[in-house]
Amino acid sequence: MRRMVTLCAAVTALASGAAVLQLKLAVQEKAEQVEGLAAQIHDDREAIRVLEAEWAFLTTPRALQEKSIKFLALMPPTADQVLEDPTPIPFRPRGIEAESDPGVLLPMREEKKSKKKTDDRAKGQSL
Amino acid sequence: MSAAAAYKRLMMEGERKSALEVARNRLMVAVILFFAAFSVMMIRTVELGISTPETKQVAERKIVIPPIKVARADIVDRNGEVLATNLETSSLYANPSEIKDPKLVAAKLVQILPELPLSEVEAKLSSGRKFVWIKRKLSPREKWEVNALGVPALQFQREEERIYPHGRLAAHTLGFVDVDGNGLGGVEHFFNDRLKDKTRTGEPISVSLDIRVQYALTDELEAAMSAHQAKGAAGLVMDVNTGELVAMASLPDYDPNDMRGSGGVERFNRATQGVYELGSTFKTFTFAAALDQGVASLEDGYDATKPLRVARFTINDDHPKNRYLTLPEIFAYSSNIGTAQMALDLGAERQQNFLRDLGLLDPANLELTEVGSPLYPATWRKSSIMTISYGHGIAVSPVQLASGIAAMVNGGRLIPATLSHDDQSWRPGRQVISEGTSRKIRQLLRLAVTKGTGGRADAVGYRVGGKTGTAEKPIAGGYDRKALISSFVGVFPMDDPQYVVFALLDEPRGTKETFGYRAGGWVAAPVVKNVILRTAPLLGVAPKREDAGLYQQVALMIEDK
Numbered sequence: 001m002r003r004m005v006t007l008c009a010a011v012t013a014l015a016s017g018a019a020v021l022q023l024k025l026a027v028q029e030k031a032e033q034v035e036g037l038a039a040q041i042h043d044d045r046e047a048i049r050v051l052e053a054e055w056a057f058l059t060t061p062r063a064l065q066e067k068s069i070k071f072l073a074l075m076p077p078t079a080d081q082v083l084e085d086p087t088p089i090p091f092r093p094r095g096i097e098a099e100s101d102p103g104v105l106l107p108m109r110e111e112k113k114s115k116k117k118t119d120d121r122a123k124g125q126s127l
Numbered sequence: 128m129s130a131a132a133a134y135k136r137l138m139m140e141g142e143r144k145s146a147l148e149v150a151r152n153r154l155m156v157a158v159i160l161f162f163a164a165f166s167v168m169m170i171r172t173v174e175l176g177i178s179t180p181e182t183k184q185v186a187e188r189k190i191v192i193p194p195i196k197v198a199r200a201d202i203v204d205r206n207g208e209v210l211a212t213n214l215e216t217s218s219l220y221a222n223p224s225e226i227k228d229p230k231l232v233a234a235k236l237v238q239i240l241p242e243l244p245l246s247e248v249e250a251k252l253s254s255g256r257k258f259v260w261i262k263r264k265l266s267p268r269e270k271w272e273v274n275a276l277g278v279p280a281l282q283f284q285r286e287e288e289r290i291y292p293h294g295r296l297a298a299h300t301l302g303f304v305d306v307d308g309n310g311l312g313g314v315e316h317f318f319n320d321r322l323k324d325k326t327r328t329g330e331p332i333s334v335s336l337d338i339r340v341q342y343a344l345t346d347e348l349e350a351a352m353s354a355h356q357a358k359g360a361a362g363l364v365m366d367v368n369t370g371e372l373v374a375m376a377s378l379p380d381y382d383p384n385d386m387r388g389s390g391g392v393e394r395f396n397r398a399t400q401g402v403y404e405l406g407s408t409f410k411t412f413t414f415a416a417a418l419d420q421g422v423a424s425l426e427d428g429y430d431a432t433k434p435l436r437v438a439r440f441t442i443n444d445d446h447p448k449n450r451y452l453t454l455p456e457i458f459a460y461s462s463n464i465g466t467a468q469m470a471l472d473l474g475a476e477r478q479q480n481f482l483r484d485l486g487l488l489d490p491a492n493l494e495l496t497e498v499g500s501p502l503y504p505a506t507w508r509k510s511s512i513m514t515i516s517y518g519h520g521i522a523v524s525p526v527q528l529a530s531g532i533a534a535m536v537n538g539g540r541l542i543p544a545t546l547s548h549d550d551q552s553w554r555p556g557r558q559v560i561s562e563g564t565s566r567k568i569r570q571l572l573r574l575a576v577t578k579g580t581g582g583r584a585d586a587v588g589y590r591v592g593g594k595t596g597t598a599e600k601p602i603a604g605g606y607d608r609k610a611l612i613s614s615f616v617g618v619f620p621m622d623d624p625q626y627v628v629f630a631l632l633d634e635p636r637g638t639k640e641t642f643g644y645r646a647g648g649w650v651a652a653p654v655v656k657n658v659i660l661r662t663a664p665l666l667g668v669a670p671k672r673e674d675a676g677l678y679q680q681v682a683l684m685i686e687d688k
Contacts, residue, residue, distance in 0.1 A: 013165075017172050024177070038192045045195055049212065056209040056292035061342035076661060079588025079670035 194329065198287050199308050200322045201331035202301060202315075204338045205373075205548045209331075211301055211315070211383075213308075214290050217270050217283035218263040221252060225280040229253035232278055236261065239272045263306065264288050291383045297341050299396040300334065300375050300495070300546060303383035312394065314546060317494050335371035335548040340364055343661040344374045348630060351654045352378055355635035355645065361397035361525050362630040362654065364662065367533040367618065370542035370554070372526070373626065373666070375399075400497040402522040403631065406598035406647065407461045407580075408532070408616045409518030413470050414458055414571060415535050416481040419564040422472050425681060428453040429465040437510045442467050445597065445646065446580060453684045458571045459579030461595060463517045470516030475507040478515065484559050485531045485541060487523050494546040499524045519598060519606075525614075529627045532616050536572065536592075536624040539565040570681045573621040577678070578685050584617050584652035586659040588670025592624075593617035593655065595647035600634070610634045615651035619659050622677060625668055630654040 057063075068074060086092065202211040226232055229252035237245045240262055251259045264286060265273070273281055289304045302313020310319040314334055321332065348360040364374040377397040381389035395401065417423045431452045435442040446460050457465035470478060482488055482503075490500045502522040504511045514520035526544050534541035540556030560568075572592030575581045580595045596614040599606035614631040618624050630651045637643035641650060663670070675682075 013169055017169070020173055020177065034190055038190055042193045042195065045192075046215070049195065050214055052209050053212045053214055053290050053292050057290075060293045060296065061339055062294075062296070062346070065342075065346070077664070079586070079660070082588075082664055082670050084669035084671075 197328050198323070199289065199304070200324075200328045202322075203331045203333050204336045204341075205333060205371075206337060207333075208338050209292055210297065210334065210336070210338065211289060211291050213287045216264045216266075216286055216288040218286045219261040219265055219270075219273060220282055220284055221259050221261055222280045222282065223252050223254050223256055223259055226252055226278070232276075232281075235276055235278075236273070236281075239269055239276075240265075289383075293338060294384060295380050295382050296338060296345060297336055297375070298380045298383050299377045299394075299398070299497075300336060300372075301383060303381075303386055312497065313396075313495060316496055333548040334546050335366075335373060336375070336546070337373050337665070339665050340662045341374040341376065343665075344628075344630075344658050345376045345378070345380075347654045347657045347661070348376055348378055348632075351630070351632060351635075351650060354638060354640075355632060355650050357632040357635040357650075359392075359397055359633040360631060361401065361633075362628070362658070363398050363525060363529055364658065365526075365529045365533055365544060365627045365629075367537040367624050367627055368542070370530060370533065370544050370556075371548060372544055372546055374662075375526070375546075377401075396495070396497045397631070397633070398525045399491060399493060399495055400499045400524065402499040402501055402524050403612045403614075404519050404522050404598040404601065405525075405528055405612065405614055405631075406518040406596035407463075408528060408594045408596035408614060408647075409521070410458060410461065410466045410516065411535055411568060411572065411594050411616075412482065412485065412487070412531060413466050413473070413478070413516040414454070415560050415564055415568050416478060417469050417473050418567055419560040420473070420477060420481075422477075423454060423469055425454050425567060425684065429457060429462075429468045431457070431462045431464040433464075435464050435467055435513070437467075437513055438508075440510055440514070442513060455571060455574060455681045455684045456686065458594075459575045459685055461517075461575075461580050466516045467513035470512050471509070473512075473516075475509075475512050478512055479507055481559075482515075482521075485534060486543070487521070487527055487531055491524055491527045491530070492543050493526060501527065518596060525629050525631055528616060529629050532618065532629075533624075533627050534559050535568045536565060536618050536621075536627075538562045567681075569618075569621055569624065570678050572618060573678055574681055574685060576617075578682065580646075580648040581615065581617075581652050583648060584615055584656045584659075586619070586656045586663070588672075589659050589663050589668060590620040590622055590671070590673050591617050591656065591659055592619070592621040593652070595652060597646040597648075611645055613645055613647040613650045615647045615655045617652075617655040617659065619663065620668055620671070622671075622674060626666060628655045628658050630658070 083089070197213040199213045201209060201213070204210055223229065229249060233245060233249040233252050236248055237243055243262060248261065251261065261281070265283075270283065287308065289308060291298070291301060291303075298313075300313050302310055302315035302317075304310050304315055308323075310316040310322065314332075315322065318332060321327065344362050344364060348362050351357070352360040360376075360378040362374070362376045363372055365372050375398045377395070379393050381393040418425070428451055431444060431447075432449050434444075442463050444460075444462050444464055446462075448456070448460055448462070452460065452462055452465050454465075454469075456462070457469070479488075486492070488501055488503060490498045501524070503515070504520060511520055530541065530544045534556070539558050539560040539562055541559045542554055542556035569592060572594060573590065575594050576585050576591055581593045584591050584593050593616055596612075596616070598612045599608055600610040600612060601607075602610075612631065612633060613635050614629065617628045619626060619628070632650050632654075635645045635650045637645040637649070644650075
């Protein structure tokens with residue numbers, strides 16, 4: 001019995017020692033990884049600074065205009081081509097429409113809304 | 128005998144027993160000691176395994192990313208586009224005492240860096256010193272090529288270079304820096320201490336410019352300048368409600384990345400430093416003063432049948448109608464005679480006070496050191512009253528004029544022009560004219576475009592209002608009839624003014640397209656129109672059908688003959 005206890009104690013001590021060592025090594029490795037990542041982030045941030053400057057240089061309006069003249073057959077838009085409200089554009093894909101404000105005239109609005117919905121459906125079918 | 132023997136045996140047994148006891152007790156002591164020692168060792172092992180030096184522990188709990196160290200903060204525009212930034216670069220130096228064949232190395236170096244003179248590089252490399260600069264601020268490609276030479280005596284020193292990715296765009300506003308990174312002009316100079324503040328180099332400063340609008344303005348001014356062979360040009364776009372300068376251009380300009388060869392003419396900021404007699408655009412202020420102080424009302428008029436004579440001057444009209452003109456007509460047809468008479472009714476003191484109130488008699492309070500002081504007569508004579516009423520005899524910078532005009536149209540609040548962009552700081556401004564007067568001025572400005580001299584500025588859909596200005600350049604003892612300063616100040620949209628657009632051309636010449644005319648309405652107004660057409664969608668101003676009713680009442684007072 002006493003022998004068993006001693007043996008158990010010895011084995012536990014050995015095992016826990018090994019586990020602690022293992023843990024320490026793992027933690028060290030992680031810490032090094034974190035340091036490496038931090039250094040990587042630093043380098044990336046510096047690279048981003050350079051890339052931002054390069055992007056600004058490459059997309060300076062003068063360069064864009066020269067490219068546009070060279071590769072695109074586009075004219076500046078005239079006033080009647082600029083729309084403030086996008087609804088008059090035909091065949092425009094409709095996104096999820098926000099719930100309109102019911103306001104105080106609730107029944108009237110409801111009627112209108114349902115009518116509009118059927119309109120939309122009709123449009124969808126004709127497409 | 129038996130008792131004695133028994134006793135003896137007992138004694139023997141007792142002795143043996145006690146000896147055994149002692150031995151066991153001693154053994155127990157040893158065991159406990161060993162246990163204690165082993166547990167100390169175990170505890171120590173665990174402690175060693177878990178614990179790391181305290182500094183390291185703290186460092187690991189909080190991940191510290193090494194900050195990017197730059198010597199100077201960035202400058203960005205109102206949308207966050209980089210306008211000036213510091214990038215790492217390398218400077219090449221050599222240790223000549225380690226070079227065995229200076230001639231060969233020099234020849235190879237000059238091949239890579241052709242702008243260096245061969246003889247000079249040779250002399251440097253054979254000097255036998257320990258340290259010589261070869262070239263500062265190499266491009267990454269040059270650095271790579273020098274490294275590829277494989278000469279260990281050639282080494283690099285990390286340095287920083289100020290880069291302006293947009294080159295010449297907004298050069299006068301941004302300014303430039305010297306080799307050591309000290310701001311020498313523009314915002315770089317004005318905010319030098321803030322930009323170099325070591326604790327804040329990570330935060331960029333945001334200027335009010337919008338680089339897209341800046342380009343549209345610069346491009347149009349360049350086109351007009353070359354079409355009319357002008358000596359120079361200036362222009363700006365200002366937000367009337369905040370005083371922010373969305374764009375400011377001065378031509379000819381310079382490239383802040385490479386200051387070599389740019390002299391005083393290029394570095395001169397015509398938009399803030401240059402003061403000009405701006406001509407008829409000043410009539411806006413005369414009208415505002417007269418209307419605001421009740422000297423005249425829109426229904427009044429003045430006789431403009433013949434030229435006015437004052438002292439040795441004669442005041443003529445550029446677009447003579449030779450009849451009695453109503454106030455809206457005087458403004459739309461830009462009659463000097465009518466305006467001068469109105470200014471006489473206003474009087475010297477009120478005129479002077481009004482202009483001072485608008486900040487036209489003091490240097491503009493802008494975030495630039497290149498700010499010109501206005502020029503005006505020391506003694507305000509009768510002739511001064513009359514000429515100043517239509518913008519002669521007083522010279523102000525374009526930025527002063529623009530903030531004055533902004534105050535005329537935005538409901539009468541004078542908001543000082545600014546180059547810094549801050550969404551939080553809304554400045555109420557100082558009321559200089561009443562809202563009612565401002566409304567009248569808006570009508571007058573719109574009608575000067577639809578019916579008057581500014582017709583070529585009418586960007587369809589954007590309800591432009593504005594005033595032309597044409598002034599002869601002053602020379603010793605008079606005015607030069609051949610050299611003009613032609614300008615146009617436009618505001619859009621007139622029903623809810625948002626932006627002032629100003630364009631100025633220095634000594635333009637007439638072309639076939641303008642039938643030889645070179646007045647503000649012919650050369651500068653189209654620039655403003657094009658700038659508005661190009662930038663209104665960027666600035667969020669939608670084109671609209673005009674509500675003619677807004678101007679009907681005043682429009683009826685303008686007779687077209």
